[in-house]
Amino acid sequence: MAHVERIVTIELPGERKPVPAGLLDMQEIGATTAFSRFSYGLRYVDRPNAMSVDPMSLPLGGSLIDVAPYGALELFGALRDATPDFWGRRVIENKLRAVPGSLPESVFLDHAGPNRVGALDVQKDQKGAPLPSALPKHIELEYLMEAADRVEEGLPVPAQLEHFFTGAPSLGGARPKALIVDDGYQWIAKFPARGDVLDMAWLEYATLELARRAGLNVPSVRLVSLPGKRNVMLIQRFDRRTEAESFSKRHMISALTATGLHEQQSHTSSYADIARAIERFGTAGGVADDRIELFKRMVFNILVSNDDDHLRNHAFLYDAENHGWRLSPLYDVVPRPSSTHERFLHLGVGPDGRASHLSNALRGCGQFGLSTRQAAALIDDVASVTREWMGYFEEAGVPGVLIEQVRSAFPRPSDVGLAEVVKHL
Ligand SMILES: Nc1ncnc2c1ncn2[C@@H]1O[C@H](COP(=O)(O)OP(=O)(O)O)[C@@H](O)[C@H]1O
Numbered sequence: 001m002a003h004v005e006r007i008v009t010i011e012l013p014g015e016r017k018p019v020p021a022g023l024l025d026m027q028e029i030g031a032t033t034a035f036s037r038f039s040y041g042l043r044y045v046d047r048p049n050a051m052s053v054d055p056m057s058l059p060l061g062g063s064l065i066d067v068a069p070y071g072a073l074e075l076f077g078a079l080r081d082a083t084p085d086f087w088g089r090r091v092i093e094n095k096l097r098a099v100p101g102s103l104p105e106s107v108f109l110d111h112a113g114p115n116r117v118g119a120l121d122v123q124k125d126q127k128g129a130p131l132p133s134a135l136p137k138h139i140e141l142e143y144l145m146e147a148a149d150r151v152e153e154g155l156p157v158p159a160q161l162e163h164f165f166t167g168a169p170s171l172g173g174a175r176p177k178a179l180i181v182d183d184g185y186q187w188i189a190k191f192p193a194r195g196d197v198l199d200m201a202w203l204e205y206a207t208l209e210l211a212r213r214a215g216l217n218v219p220s221v222r223l224v225s226l227p228g229k230r231n232v233m234l235i236q237r238f239d240r241r242t243e244a245e246s247f248s249k250r251h252m253i254s255a256l257t258a259t260g261l262h263e264q265q266s267h268t269s270s271y272a273d274i275a276r277a278i279e280r281f282g283t284a285g286g287v288a289d290d291r292i293e294l295f296k297r298m299v300f301n302i303l304v305s306n307d308d309d310h311l312r313n314h315a316f317l318y319d320a321e322n323h324g325w326r327l328s329p330l331y332d333v334v335p336r337p338s339s340t341h342e343r344f345l346h347l348g349v350g351p352d353g354r355a356s357h358l359s360n361a362l363r364g365c366g367q368f369g370l371s372t373r374q375a376a377a378l379i380d381d382v383a384s385v386t387r388e389w390m391g392y393f394e395e396a397g398v399p400g401v402l403i404e405q406v407r408s409a410f411p412r413p414s415d416v417g418l419a420e421v422v423k424h425l
Pocket residue numbers: 087117171172173174175176188219235236237238239312313315331332
C-alpha cells in the first residue's frame with residue numbers, strides 16, 4: 001500500500017495565481033485507489049472568496065478536516081474531473097512509456113498539468129508549481145494530429161512532436177484530442193480516430209451548429225481540414241477566459257460529480273437527477289433557465305439520436321458573482337445512425353425511462369419545473385429546427401455522402417411523438 005499526499009490548489013475568481021485549498025491523502029494498492037481523504041487548509045477557508053473544491057463531497061459549510069468522498073466514490077468527484085479519463089491516460093502512459101493500465105491514479109493526477117479542466121491543480125510540495133509552458137498554435141495542428149495518431153497506435157511520440165504533451169495529457173473523454181491557442185482563445189482540437197467510419201469532426205461541428213440554431217448555448221466551433229482529407233473540430237474552451245497575455249480559469253465539475261455518482265452509476269441516472277443538481281447547487285437567478293436549457297438538450301438529443309449523453313458529457317461552471325453553479329455550454333453531441341425503431345438515450349428521460357421519445361420527455365417535464373404547455377412549446381421549438389437538419393447540414397458544407405450516412409440518426413419528429421406533444425400547445 002502506498003501513501004500519497006498532495007496539495008490541491010485552486011485558482012480563485014479574480015486571482016491569477018493558484019492558492020492551496022487543502023491536502024489530499026490517498027492510499028493506493030498498485031493501480032487501485034483504496035481510499036482518499038481531504039482536509040481544507042484553515043487559511044483557505046478564511047478567505048472571503050473561498051469556494052468549495054467539490055460541492056457534493058466537500059461543501060465549505062460541512063466538516064473540513066479528514067473528509068471522505070461522497071457515497072461510493074474512491075476519489076473526490078472534482079479531483080476525478082481534474083484527472084484525465086481514457087484519452088489523457090493513454091497520452092500520459094505514452095509520455096512515461098508505461099504499460100497501459102499499470103499506473104496508479106496519483107500519477108495521472110500529477111501529470112494532467114496546469115491546463116487540466118476547471119480551476120484545480122495538484123502539487124507535490126510547497127515549492128509552488130512551475131510556470132505553465134505556452135500551448136501549441138493552430139499552425140501545429142498537423143503535428144499534433146501525427147502525435148495523437150502515434151498515441152493511438154501505441155508508438156512513442158518522437159522528440160520533435162513533444163510539444164503535444166503540453167496540453168494533451170490534460171484532457172478528458174475517449175477520443176484523440178489536444179489543446180491549442182488561436183486568436184487569443186484556448187481550443188480543444190478533436191481529431192479523427194482510428195477505425196472511424198464517419199467523419200466525426202464534420203458531424204460534431206454541424207450538429208453543434210444545429211444546436212445553436214435550436215437556441216442552445218453552444219461554444220464557438222470550427223472545422224479545419226488538414227492534408228489527407230482529415231478533418232479536425234475545434235471547440236472553444238469555456239473554462240478559460242482570455243486575459244491580457246494569458247488565461248484565467250473557471251472552476252468546473254462534471255454532472256457525474258454534481259450528482260455524487262460513480263462512473264458505473266451513470267447509466268442508471270437521469271436528466272431529472274441533473275435537474276435536481278441544478279436546483280441544489282444553482283444560483284438564485286439561474287435555476288429556471290438552466291432547467292429549461294437542460295430540458296431542451298434532452299429533447300435535442302432525442303431528435304438527433306445522441307445516445308452518448310452520459311454524466312461526463314454534461315458539466316457545471318462556477319459563477320462567482322452569484323455564488324453557485326451554472327450549467328456549462330453544450331459539448332460532445334454526435335448523432336448516431338441506427339436501423340432500430342426503438343431507441344434509448346444513455347440517461348433517463350421521463351416516466352418511460354431512457355426511451356428516446358418526445359412524449360416521454362413531455363410527461364417528465366415536472367422534474368424540470370415546467371408545465372406541460374411550456375414543455376410542449378419548447379419541444380415544438382427544438383423540433384422545428386432539427387426537422388430542417390439536412391438544410392442546415394448542407395449550409396455547413398457537410399458532403400452529401402455524409403448526410404446519407406447519418407440520415408437514420410434523425411427521426412422525423414412525428415415518428416417520435418410530436419403529434420401527441422402539439423396537442424398540449
Ligand atoms: N468547450 C469545452 N470547454 C471546456 N471543457 C470542455 C469543452 N468541451 C469538452 N470539454 C471537456 O473535455 C472532456 C472531453 O471532451 P469531449 O468532447 O466530451 O470528448 P470525447 O468525445 O472524447 O468524449 C469533456 O468531458 C469535458 O470535461
